[in-house]
Amino acid sequence: EPEVTQTPSHQVTQMGQEVILRCVPISNHLYFYWYRQILGQKVEFLVSFYNNEISEKSEIFDDQFSVERPDGSNFTLKIRSTKLEDSAMYFCASSEHVMATEAFFGQGTRLTVV
Amino acid sequence: GNSVTQMEGPVTLSEEAFLTINCTYTATGYPSLFWYVQYPGEGLQLLLKATKADDKGSNKGFEATYRKETTSFHLEKGSVQVSDSAVYFCALSDRARGSTLGRLYFGRGTQLTVWP
Numbered sequence: 175e176p177e178v179t180q181t182p183s184h185q186v187t188q189m190g191q192e193v194i195l196r197c198v199p200i201s202n203h204l205y206f207y208w209y210r211q212i213l214g215q216k217v218e219f220l221v222s223f224y225n226n227e228i229s230e231k232s233e234i235f236d237d238q239f240s241v242e243r244p245d246g247s248n249f250t251l252k253i254r255s256t257k258l259e260d261s262a263m264y265f266c267a268s269s270e271h272v273m274a275t276e277a278f279f280g281q282g283t284r285l286t287v288v
Numbered sequence: 289g290n291s292v293t294q295m296e297g298p299v300t301l302s303e304e305a306f307l308t309i310n311c312t313y314t315a316t317g318y319p320s321l322f323w324y325v326q327y328p329g330e331g332l333q334l335l336l337k338a339t340k341a342d343d344k345g346s347n348k349g350f351e352a353t354y355r356k357e358t359t360s361f362h363l364e365k366g367s368v369q370v371s372d373s374a375v376y377f378c379a380l381s382d383r384a385r386g387s388t389l390g391r392l393y394f395g396r397g398t399q400l401t402v403w404p
Contacts (some may be wrong), residue, residue: 175290209392216292217332217377217394230391265332277392279324279332 176200180266180280185288187256195251195283199268206249207267207277208241210234217265224250256287291313294378294395301368302403309363311352311378311399319380321354321361322392323346326375333374335363368402375399 181199187193199206208220221231223241240252249268253260263284269277295310309355313319323335323345336345351364363376378395 180331209394211394211397214396216396217379219391219393219394222391267332277334281329281331 175282176278178266178268178278178280180231180264181284182283183281184284185286187285189258189287190255193253193256193285195253195264195266195285197249197251197266197268197280198247199249199266200270200278201247203268203270203278205229205271205277206241207269208245209265209279210262211265211282212259212262220251247283253285256285258287261285261287290319290380290382292359292378292380292395294376295398297375297397298399298401301315303370303402304367304403305402307363307365307368307372307400309376309378309400311361311363311395313359313361313378313380315359315380315382317382318339319382321352322379322381323350323352323361323363324377324379324394326397328374332377368387368400370402370404373402385402 181196206223209217211217219232221235221241222229225242238254242250263282265282266280291314293312318341322337324332325335326332336347338345338354341354344353352363367385375397377397379392381392
């Protein structure tokens with residue numbers, strides 16, 4: 175069964191460093207998303223992406239964040255200069271159709287900023 | 289604005305017990321409601337959904353009814369199994385926002401542990 179794959183499963187980085195979280199969406203999907211969950215808090219929407227551009231972003235998604243689809247298979251989230259408060263589980267999702275009900279999620283990347 | 293509030297966990301039950309996980313919502317438009325489940329080491333999976341008032345979503349023995357009058361979407365299962373141990377997330381998407389891509393609003397998640 176097709177699935178969304180995220181790597182790495184866990185990343186530890188020093189404050190101020192850049193990190194890139196990687197996702198391989200399901201191959202025929204056209205819509206891509208990033209969400210995050212800080213420990214003990216809600217899963218929060220970060221950004222959605224379609225046709226090689228951002229469709230919507232939340233207030234969390236500031237200039238420190240960027241997304242890219244560098245080739246036909248990967249979808250990446252870059253955090254330019256990590257802060258302690260960026261420590262969270264980051265989920266990638268993809269969807270074939272525009273409705274969120276069809277979104278498939280990856281297993282998540284746990285980012286720890288020290 | 290849009291938000292979801294769900295029952296704080298963790299919830300611990302014996303096998304064959306009845307499960308209820310409460311979820312209430314606030315929405316500005318006409319939301320669709322969802323329950324997602326995350327098994328250990330896996331991604332979020334859609335468990336069930338309801339797109340309008342009084343709809344009942346069901347899957348794998350789980351049910352939830354969209355109650356507009358109480359703005360609720362409580363998850364229930366009559367007899368839980370050890371394999372149901374997971375984290376359960378209530379979520380909504382608000383179609384009235386007009387977003388071309390569905391944005392989901394999640395609750396915090398409820399950890400369910402079922403003992404044999």
